[in-house]
Amino acid sequence: MLTDIKLLGGAAATLGLATAALVVLPYMQVRDVQALPGSRPYTEQELRGRAVYIANGCVYCHTQQPRARHQAPDTERGWGRASVPADYVYDSPHLLGTMRTGPDLFNIGVRQPSQDWHLGHLYQPRAFVAASNMPAYPYLFTLKPKAQEGDVVVNLPPAHQPDQQVVVARPEALDLVRYLQALKHDQPVLQDPPPSTKTSQAR
Numbered sequence: 001m002l003t004d005i006k007l008l009g010g011a012a013a014t015l016g017l018a019t020a021a022l023v024v025l026p027y028m029q030v031r032d033v034q035a036l037p038g039s040r041p042y043t044e045q046e047l048r049g050r051a052v053y054i055a056n057g058c059v060y061c062h063t064q065q066p067r068a069r070h071q072a073p074d075t076e077r078g079w080g081r082a083s084v085p086a087d088y089v090y091d092s093p094h095l096l097g098t099m100r101t102g103p104d105l106f107n108i109g110v111r112q113p114s115q116d117w118h119l120g121h122l123y124q125p126r127a128f129v130a131a132s133n134m135p136a137y138p139y140l141f142t143l144k145p146k147a148q149e150g151d152v153v154v155n156l157p158p159a160h161q162p163d164q165q166v167v168v169a170r171p172e173a174l175d176l177v178r179y180l181q182a183l184k185h186d187q188p189v190l191q192d193p194p195p196s197t198k199t200s201q202a203r
């Protein structure tokens, strides 16, 4: 009997500690976080694009969490400043990701604003980056003999242009590109001082 109580007590204490450290404390740290000035919620179209991003598993190869200078040279890679909790206020579920087979996309809207480029790259990444191992997403597009009114035609390099046909973006592709273009997190935040300032303070 006593062993049972000890065992149960130990299990409850372990679970309680884990819940406090992994659920309660983080919740208290971020519950009052406000969106950064200059940021805005996603539009309906961007949210549809976000759903396409999730459905197609982009998160398996792309992170959305540029790291601080002391952790990784992400800023030098052109991925933007380190992200802060306030950057994720409108993200549910967040798409932090863990794998970086491709570049971090948290600021792709800043570094690649062109709809044309995104559409072509989604249709065939290798048309733009010869050695890319990103999958092509041809089912986000329709091949037609001739464009009709209102069609968004994808401009591809001549070598990748299908014979006698035009590539037209489907609504899912356009939504996805709107979402990618909206990934801009360049609002200023207070950052850790760079290491050189720290050293001079210490002296």
Ligand code: HEC
Residues within 6 Å of the ligand: 052, 053, 056, 057, 058, 059, 060, 061, 062, 101, 102, 103, 105, 108, 112, 125, 126, 129, 132, 133, 134, 135, 137, 176, 180
């Ligand atoms: C198997 C891994 C993989 C998957 C899945 C994947 N990508 Fe990529 N992605 C890459 C790689 C590798 C690159 C770098 C080469 C290139 O630009 O094609 C890349 C590059 C990109 C770039 C250009 C980034 C830059 O800095 O120039 C964008 C935008 C992008 N991917 C969006 C997407 C979207 C949207 C999806 C989902 C529909 C997706 N990727 C799925 C691997 C992947």
